[in-house]
Amino acid sequence: APAEGEVLQVDAVSMHFRGLKALQDVSLTVGAGEIRGIVGPNGSGKTTLFNVVSGLYRPTSGRVLLAGRDVTNARPHVLARLGVARTFQNLRLFRMLTVRDNLLVALDQTTILSNWRYALWPVGVWRHDRALRARAGELLDRFGLAAFAGSAPGELPYGTQRRVEIARAMARQPRLLLLDEPAAGLNGEEVRQLGEIVRSIRASGVTVVIIEHNMGLVMSLCERVTVLASGRVIADGSPAEVARAPQVVEAYLGD
Ligand code: ADP
Incomplete structure (x- = not known):
């Protein structure tokens, strides 16, 4: 049974692509109100883990629980409705829409976000709805x-x-926000602003899981970090603890 207050539980998840074991027996639990860091060398399975949790991939084995509910094989739009939101490593904004319209499309419950034809439909209801605009x-x-x-x-x-x-991901008031390398390509001032934004999101009651290479940001944001290497969890603990764990040092030497 899930412990009280656990928003996300990943239970012995493996994800195989033909011969490649992108995730092997990965387990982790994220408590309500946590900002959890996920770190690890390139190719260690971090994004694959997000893809499993957000329903883009069905794991080969294992389970994903959201607030105790088994959502292992739930489709992405179902997970979105259950409160899982995410961002992508490469920005996925509608480039032909304004910033406001990008948010309106996300706010409209009837929009299927992956359906850009709907989003670009000029008479879309979302564009004129007063409550959505507010x-x-x-x-x-x-x-x-x-x-x-x-x-x-x-x-x-x-x-x-x-x-x-990030604003778009927050539109539907998620309870779990997955951020995939949000600091990539940002300058120092932008990273500082990002840190403030993530803290304010947590303060509003949202649990955050963040994949990030910027260790300064991870150190300042996360009480707890999960380290992946070659698809396995090799360490889990405070940023200071994992940074000095021999297996972590070794994993990064080859990166
Ligand atoms: P990270 O995010 O830690 O850099 P990924 O999760 O992107 O790592 O990738 C882990 C491994 O899984 C890599 O070897 C990658 O090539 C592989 N992989 C990820 N997605 C797929 C896919 N859809 N098909 C085949 N291999 C994949």
Whole structure:
């Protein structure tokens, strides 16, 4: 039985692609209100883990539980409805829409986000709905995007585009937010702002799991870090604990 307060439980998950074992017997639990770091060398299975948790991949074996509920084979839109939101390593914003419209599309419960044809439909209901527009306004304010509401994402600095992506993930008020390398490509000031945003998201009651290579950011944000190497969990603990674990040092030597 899941312990009280556990938002995410990954239980002995393996993910094989033909011969390749991207995840092997991975278990971890993330408590409510945590900011959990996931670190590990390139190719260690971090994004695959997110893809399993967000329903893009069905694991070869093992289980995924969300607040105690088995969601192992749930489809991505079902997981979204159950409160799982994520960002991607490579930005996936609608480049032909403004920042505001990107948020409106995400806010509209009837939109299937992967269906960009719907999103680009000029008479889409989402564009004119008063309540949705009010909520988009709140998100724009909250994430410091009001000045860019009418801009196309591609015109904006990379750090701002990242904020749009996080705002979009937050549109449906998730309880679990998965961030895949949100600091990649950001400058120092943008990384600092990102840290503040992630802390404010946690303060609003959302549990966060963050894949990140920027160890300074991981150290400052996460009480606990899970380290993957070659698809296995090789360490789990405070950032200081895992940083001095011999198996972690060894895993990074070859990176
Ligand atoms: P990380 O995010 O830690 O860099 P990934 O999870 O992206 O690592 O990848 C782990 C391993 O799984 C890599 O060897 C990668 O090539 C492989 N992999 C990931 N997704 C697929 C897929 N859809 N098909 C085949 N191999 C994949």
